[in-house]
Amino acid sequence: MTSISSANNIKERTTEFCSKLQKKSPNKFIEKELFSEIIAEFIRQEYDLIPSKERIGKGAVYISKYIAKALFQFLHKNSLYGIEDYYQFGKVAFQSGEITDNSHLQHFALLFLAEYIYNYPEHFDSILNDVLSYANNDKWEIRESTAYIIISAMRKIPSHTLEILTKLISNQNENIRRLVTESLRPSSTLKWLRDPLKNDQILDLLTLLNKDPSIYVRKSVGNNLKDLSKYMPYKILKLMMDWIEISNIKVHDDLASEIGMSQEQKRLLWTIKHALRWLKKNNPEFHPKIKNILGNNYILYFDEKRNRLAKPF
Template sequence: MTTTQNTALKEIFDKRRFRSVALDLAAIYPAFDAKRFLKIALAGLDELSLMQRLRRMTEALHATLPEDYRQAVKILRALAPRINHGFATLVLPDYVGQYGRHDFDWSMDALKYFTGFGSSEFAVREFLRLDPVRALAIMETWSRDDSDAVRRLASEGCRPRLPWSFRLDAILDEPMLAVAILENLRTDASLYVRKSVANHLNDVTKSHPDWVLDRIATWPLTNPHTAWIARHALRSLIKAGNPRALAVIGAGATPQVTISKFALTPRQLALGERMTLSFELASKSAASQRLVIDYKMHYVKKSGATAAKVFKLKELTLESAQRVSIERSQSIRDFTTRVHYPGRHEVEILVNGLSLAHGFFELSCGDE
């Protein structure tokens, strides 16, 4: 995420947002001390990150709403429909996650309600960390709910490696804990839900790849919704060239192809310029072949060692005697998540996980 994106996201919780919430709360609960709320909420706001601002609002609410937890949450339930931004509503389940762990079942029901306005995926993890078996039993009932937002929460909330949150060690160690939820959702008609199920399973592949592959092997992949989940759940394994994962999408066979005219241009590249790779792929088989074509970039690290990253190129069915030309251009520039260093960057072409061609370019970064 770039600095510009971070700055823009922070403004979800700007001064106007805090003042708007204060006005709405005063209308819902006349005894609300809006002046004290804003004094607490706005102190040093400019220096706070997005998630720090969200938590600041939670803390300011706790300082100014009734001490009785259930009364406070009832006021927040009335506030939820008045907040006109999905991400901003995350403060409501955050309040529950921070201050409602002593009232387990009632709080879980509040999270179910709040998720329809944004998402309770972060807050529910506080209850999963506190008592995973109890929380998952409730979430299993959510996975059978009529609301796709609630069904998604069942899967997304217990993702082992949910971005922007802590890892759920219990589910990382034993993915079977959440299996009933995943099984209930494997044919879900909602793309919103299916994406979550696939992301959950993709998280699990990082530590238990065979468990995910064994589970998917029992699924009816003739169902298009299930097949969609399987493909996206296995995306990391597919990029890594795992033969079983490739076989699930019909690309498990050894490719009968030749690669010619492979070129990387320019060979001398400055930071900020674009690298272009191109090649021709020709079939050597009398039958059609399902192929997954990627390229692997070996980035030079500060130490001089390299770290590889696989990028998607193309998936196709190559007919007998067919020849195709493939080209891809990529900007070589720094991001907050990747800093480039000068040196020789190797590039490989992968077909069904096998390296069939390689080359390199030299990168200069201007401060060598």
Template sequence: MFNREFYVNFAHTFGHVDKNFHVDAFIDDVTRDMDTLSLNGRLRNTSLVLKRHLPEDYKRAIAILYAAAPSLPTGYTALVLPDYVALYGKQHFDLSMEALQYFTTLGSAEFAIREFLKTDLIKTLDVMHKWADDSNVHVRRLASEGSRPRLPWSFKLAEIIKQPTLTQGILEKLNADEALYVRKSVANHLNDHAKDNASYMLNLVNSWDKTNKHTSWIIKHAIRSLIKRGDKDALKIFGFEHETSVKLHSLTTDKTSLQLGDSLHFNFGLGSESKQAQKLVVDYAIHYVKASGSRTKKVYKLKEVTLAPGQTLQFNKKQQFQDLTTRKHYAGAHLLEILVNGKVMGCIEFELRA
């Protein structure tokens, strides 16, 4: 994304809005060691080089960023704009907050805002509470995403982990948001809380209106990790049974040995041994072999069902084994488990060959 073509267009955009911006000098400067830098390294380097080519005065520099922004590509490369604010705007709080509110609509300011949370948590959260009422979906999403306790690719917000109520007002304003983009963020924010403050999170969502379809969607996604672990209080929120009377029938796989790129097909039945209907979450887990030879467990959602008294349901699933950016596979004995409401009902081993 941050290649020479991008920087040529980027520089000419700034040259168009600021006659004192030296286009060729900027291009030479920003691309000099480009090949040695990672994606995020190039993003940060762009901000650092911009500082050398924009006016020293922060207010004048921000005015140029505002003028250039509408002509720049949106998406990940637009994170340069809030990154500049995070690096150089801490002494100009109000101006920087206004800039992040605008620049987040072009990419996202979720990482930049955390630098201000780290410097002055309460003052920044006060602004973010107001953003939760904003008419722009990107700004509302920033209120939730930027204040997540454990945002991926960023540092933890230890004070919010210690005192989760600090972001409660933001989440309650957004707990029925019509935008899926916002709802996903709220659910992930709550799921972060579940890792450190599960009781607090469950009490909070249990007080919300679950009859609202948007709120219900958020809660289900927020408690997904606890459901997979069979947490009694999480299961109770949507009426899933903690103690089940279910028997696993005939767990089979189409092969006991496969190669990278193959798919594993597996089948099983679940039979009721209860005189009452049972509301179940059926999942499966793969215990993947790590580089060290040990195994790590990954739980996948399969289906939510209501099992009638005496009923047996059949399940069929295909799992592909292919290297991804988020997972590299290693040869060895893997394990497949079937889970019902977080409890292991049975397992079967299979081999992944080199």
């Protein structure tokens, strides 16, 4: 039996909801502020339908994603919105969520705008300033969802999007730099990022942030590389070794302790440890190579959860 919270069921209920609304009150689609309120209530109802045991994997972002997809398809199929209307509705919905402190509606708005850019990628540049504003939101979960808009652009206009991300990497705002790294995560949506023959430019961008002063940014860089290590362990191990050599770091048993390192070297070592934690834990066949990068004590004593050595006295 299909779960009530399946993606298809959410989309079907959304389409049915929109069809009923169109028959009863078609003008409500045009009144964007009112329509935002209606959608907010529908999202709440959908969220309440999710069984508690499924909430961890199927929260606000999951629900909003499929409501946004179905709503966009309905509006497009029935010619209810012009191109600019999609953008205006997404913007109004986000503002409404901001005013009412409704993060679910804000997630929806960002995912709706992601659908807009996926279908109309030529308008990406025109909404970029808004995207950067959303990426600097006070709520970290909203900042994270902003990446979906960039990901949509990456799917349709990757070369142009990478040009923009390359410029953003030098932004003084850590939230914007983090947006870059989160937009380049090797998810199933962007499977080509997992291809070692195609992702050199991605690794070059991550390399530029490997000693970033913000741990918020470096954590994202490390997470990205950790994910990539599952698909291309040899390439990631070589990259880590290259980083060590370029930084003139001498490898020794206790290197992972960072004792005696400069501030920049400590930041780099932190990123490398964060990047290699999957291989260390799950692939003992790579331990000899990892020792050559971070030293023997990293293998023997490193605590992944606390990202520090737990060497016994």
